[in-house]
Amino acid sequence: MAVRLTFEKTETNLFCSSKWWGDPDMPPALDYPTVEVTEEGETYPYPLTFLCQICCEDFAGFDPEGRWPHEGMFYVFAAVDAYAGYDSPIPTGEGEWPKAHAVVRYTKEINFETFRSCMLVDDEDEPLTEEALKVSFSVGDGTGTELFGAPSGDRIPFLTVTSGTGGLDFGEGRVLTLYYSESDVRFGNWKRIHCSLDHV
Numbered sequence: 001m002a003v004r005l006t007f008e009k010t011e012t013n014l015f016c017s018s019k020w021w022g023d024p025d026m027p028p029a030l031d032y033p034t035v036e037v038t039e040e041g042e043t044y045p046y047p048l049t050f051l052c053q054i055c056c057e058d059f060a061g062f063d064p065e066g067r068w069p070h071e072g073m074f075y076v077f078a079a080v081d082a083y084a085g086y087d088s089p090i091p092t093g094e095g096e097w098p099k100a101h102a103v104v105r106y107t108k109e110i111n112f113e114t115f116r117s118c119m120l121v122d123d124e125d126e127p128l129t130e131e132a133l134k135v136s137f138s139v140g141d142g143t144g145t146e147l148f149g150a151p152s153g154d155r156i157p158f159l160t161v162t163s164g165t166g167g168l169d170f171g172e173g174r175v176l177t178l179y180y181s182e183s184d185v186r187f188g189n190w191k192r193i194h195c196s197l198d199h200v
Contacts, residue, residue: 002140002149003062005052007133007166014132015117016073016110020052020166022132023117024075026105032118033077033103037089046089047120048077048103050129051161055110058137059147067185068148075105076159076178078195083168083176084130094174094197102178102195104158133166156180158193173199 007020016025024032034045053075060070079101081088092101120128140146145165149157159178163170170176176197184192 001062002142003059003147004138004140005145005147006136006138008136009131010134012134014134016055016112016115018053018055018058018135018137020133020135021050021130023119023127023129024050024053024077025073025115025117026075027107027109027111027115030075030105030107032120033105035079035090035100039089048101049080049084050118050120051076051078051080051166052135052159054135054147058135062137062139063148069106069108069188071110072106072108073110074190076103077105078102078176078178080168080176083170085167085169092197094199097195097197099194102193104178104190104193106190130166151182154182155194156182156185170197175200 014022033048035048036043037046053073056069056072056074063070079088079090079092082092090101122128140149142149145162146160147158149160157177157179161168161176163174174197176195178193178195180193
């Protein structure tokens with residue numbers, strides 16, 4: 001079943017809650033993912049953009065078959081800077097993206113005492129992230145930004161992001177899809193995410 005995600009501004013503290021943008025609230029064992037970038041002969045780690053964190057309890061009622069975990073947290077990162085209006089040293093375009101350009105992390109437990117917000121700041125210690133938005137969940141119809149949805153062959157959608165979501169502009173008629181293979185969903189290989197930008 002597709003699960004529609006809708007977003008709204010809120011004054012509520014979203015620490016360890018489902019949210020779009022903001023900063024990921026992660027356990028110490030998880031590192032913020034980066035991509036190695038080489039410019040003018042110099043190689044350095046460049047952070048991926050944090051898209052969202054999804055508390056699994058929030059979608060459990062939409063997954064009666066138990067295909068996805070119903071506890072813990074998913075974190076989604078992708079090289080979308082260019083589609084958010086920023087300069088980016090990571091080239092991305094239509095079609096399948098290199099595996100390093102989209103990362104999903106998963107933790108089985110949420111611990112308010114040990115988790116910490118991983119904030120990215122500039123040289124003046126100013127936050128680089130967009131304001132966090134509260135995420136609400138409802139039954140999807142395949143037309144918006146959604147979790148899950150109908151498989152296509154061995155391609156099992158995890159997150160489909162439409163143009164306009166959180167200010168992202170992929171271009172007319174294009175969507176960003178993060179997906180797994182059937183076997184990776186079956187065995188819970190959540191690190192083995194794929195990402196593609198396609199016309200629909």
